[in-house]
Amino acid sequence: MSKPTLSFWFEFASTYSYLTAGRIKSLAEKEGILIEWKPFLLGPIFKDQGMSDSPFNLxxxxxxxxxKDLERRTEKYGLPFSKPDTFPQNGLKAARITIANLDKPWVHHFILETYKVEFSQKQDISNVSVLSQILKSLGQNPENIISTSESDENKNKLRENTEQARKLGIFGAPSFIVNGELFWGDDRLEDAIEFLKSRS
Incomplete structure (x- = not known):
């Protein structure tokens, strides 16, 4: 019998997605569930809502x-934090790398390390050299991975994820989909898992 699966929709520019990325894997293992990692882009969805910037800036x-909340919660979860100089950052390249390598065992490490350099080391994740360094630290070949991630086929996968998020009614990140129902926000992760387990 297969384990119940939780869809985790995240955006690399999202502060609260960082919190979830830092704790979801260990929580899923503890609860005996699987995680479906779903990177997408919030920019087009915010545009649909008439916003040209993060609501935290608007x-x-x-x-x-x-x-302030992020400072408290990263401390609670044991995650490093230092407010970035630029917010929000452009997570397009990181999302493309992720979606091209979802079947790789190192991808969740890449996701978390990308959030860490963004939200604790004041580095710009839109910079290819920053992403290359993360990939190297994971024992991967940056040139090959980045090249593959920029293929038209892979770009379309990310566009499709973003369109699927729109159709699911996702309006922010992190979001979780359980049996067609939406849970929004890192503070709803436990609720989403409880709901999933009660219906599996």
Whole structure:
């Protein structure tokens, strides 16, 4: 009998997706469930909502709260944190690398390390050299991986993920889909897992 599966929709520019990426794997192993990693782009979805920037920038009071909240929650989860100089960052290349390598055992390490350099080391994840260094640290060949990720076929996969997210009614990240139902936010991860287990 196959294990129940939770779809984890994440965007590399998302602060709260960092929290989930830092704890979802160990939590899934503990709860006996599988994770379906679903990178997508929030930019087109925000545009649908009439936003040209992160709501945390559009609404400064909300943004100020978010950074303080992130500081508290990264400490709670044992994740490193230092507010980046640029927010939001462009996670397009990182998302393409991820979606091209979802079947690789190192991909979740790449995801988490990318979040860490973005949200604790003040590095720019849109920079190919930054992503190359992460891949090298995981024992991978950056040139081959990045080249493959930039193929038209792979670019289309990311576009399809983003369109699927739109159709599912996803409006932010992280989001979780369980039996067609949407749970939004890192603080809903446990609820999503509980819901999944109760219906499996």
């Amino acid at each position: 609404f400064p009071t909300k943004g100020k709260y978010m950074w």
